[in-house]
Amino acid sequence: MKRKIPSSKLRSAAFTRTRADHQAELSQDYVELIAELIDEKGEARGTDIAMRLGVANATVAKTMKRLSDQGLVEQEPYRAIFLTGEGWKMAEDGKRKHQIVEGFLLALGVSAETAQVDSEGIEHHVSAETLKAMARFMVRR
Amino acid sequence: MKRKIPSSKLRSAAFTRTRADHQAELSQDYVELIAELIDEKGEARGTDIAMRLGVANATVAKTMKRLSDQGLVEQEPYRAIFLTGEGWKMAEDGKRKHQIVEGFLLALGVSAETAQVDSEGIEHHVSAETLKAMARFMVRR
DNA sequence: TCAAAAGTTTAGCATTGTCTAAACCTTATG
DNA sequence: CATAAGGTTTAGACAATGCTAAACTTTTGA
Known part of the structure; x- marks a missing residue:
């Protein structure tokens, strides 16, 4: 065989990523939204998250449990949701990425x-x- | 309220897409790979798909059943997998998209x-x- | 103040995509 | 041409994510 293995290795890597990281993506989406809500209103409530994301309350509650286990959010029963240090880091990372991509697309026309x-x-x-x-493109174009 | 609802509507739309279209994404990935394998070797076998994608054989078999139900692939038991007309259309669409995006990224540096x-x-x-x-960017830059 | 409204949690179910292990065909070889 | 090797399918389990309905807590307002 010649040069086909590297290609399939990359494909497999990309594909595996979609599986393993789908959960991370969801976490990031939730965490980013929670950060937005806290910025906007001072706190993030389950209902607000559910409405913005278009899912049921129960789904949010379940996800919050997971995020809490992952050390990304903190909450007391029947209280609003807050981010841990790590949660903020993830939210800011995501926001930065998001802004670059969105700005880039705008610059692209x-x-x-x-x-x-x-x-x-x-x-x-x-x-x-x-x-x-x-x-770089946004700066130089 | 002012201009916050459109924004959340868009977010919700984008988010919903990740749920509903994740399956479509998977289908496309499988279908594209099947097309590649057929081009390369004349047929796509379960094992090849499994290896390239990094999943178990059983997973491929189950997915093939789904793709078959969706009218994207055709297969006889214990035989290689082929694409239907619709399957080819999807594969070609995906390939075109893929090439544009990849070429674009290369052009971006x-x-x-x-x-x-x-x-x-x-x-x-x-x-x-x-x-x-x-x-447009690739042409004009 | 206390009952209704609003929000949150829990329970139970469905779907999807993955896996391993075992059963089952097909192909290749001695 | 019989059997071993190799592919394929099936069965069963599991984790993730979603839902609805019901139970529970908090907040609000008459």
Whole structure:
């Protein structure tokens, strides 16, 4: 065989990533939204999260338990949800990525709506290298 | 309230997509790989798919059943897997998208490896509008 | 103040995608 | 041409994520 193995190795890696990191993606989405809500209103409540994300309350509660186990959020029963230090770090990381991707898409000439929607999806699949290239493009173009 | 609802509507739309379309993404990944294998070897066998994707044989078998129900692939028991007309259409669509995204990333200046890996992930989250902008960029830059 | 409304949690179920192990066909070889 | 090797399918389990309905707690307002 010649040069086919590297290619399939990469594909497998990319594919495996989609499996293993899907959970991380969800965590990031929740955590980012919680950070937004705290910034906006001072606290993040289950109902608000559920409404913004379009899921049922019960789903949010279950997810919060998981995020809590992962050390990303803190909460007392029947109280609002807050982020741990690690949670804030993740939220800020995500926000930064998000802003770069969204700004980049705008610079590329897509509409504001598309930039917003696409950047949500793309955000989780952009490596540090690509992110850097996007940032460079915005500065230099 | 002012201008906060549109934003949350968009977010919810983007988020919902991740749930409902995750399956479609998987289907596309499988279908694209099957097309590649057929091009390369004339047929796609379960084991090959499993190896390239890094999953177990059983997983492939189960997925093939689903793809078959969806009218994307055809197969006889214990035989290789082939694509239906619709399956080919999906594979070609995906390949086209993939090539645009990968080419775009290369044009942006990222390494070949990163372009390959990132384009796998990004491919499924790029709207027609963004795709067009990427194609334009490659031509004009 | 206390009952209704609003929010949260728990319980139980469905679906999806993955795995391992075992049973089952097909192909290749001695 | 019989059997071993190799692919494929099936069975059963599990984790993740979602849902609805019901129970429970907190807040609000008459």
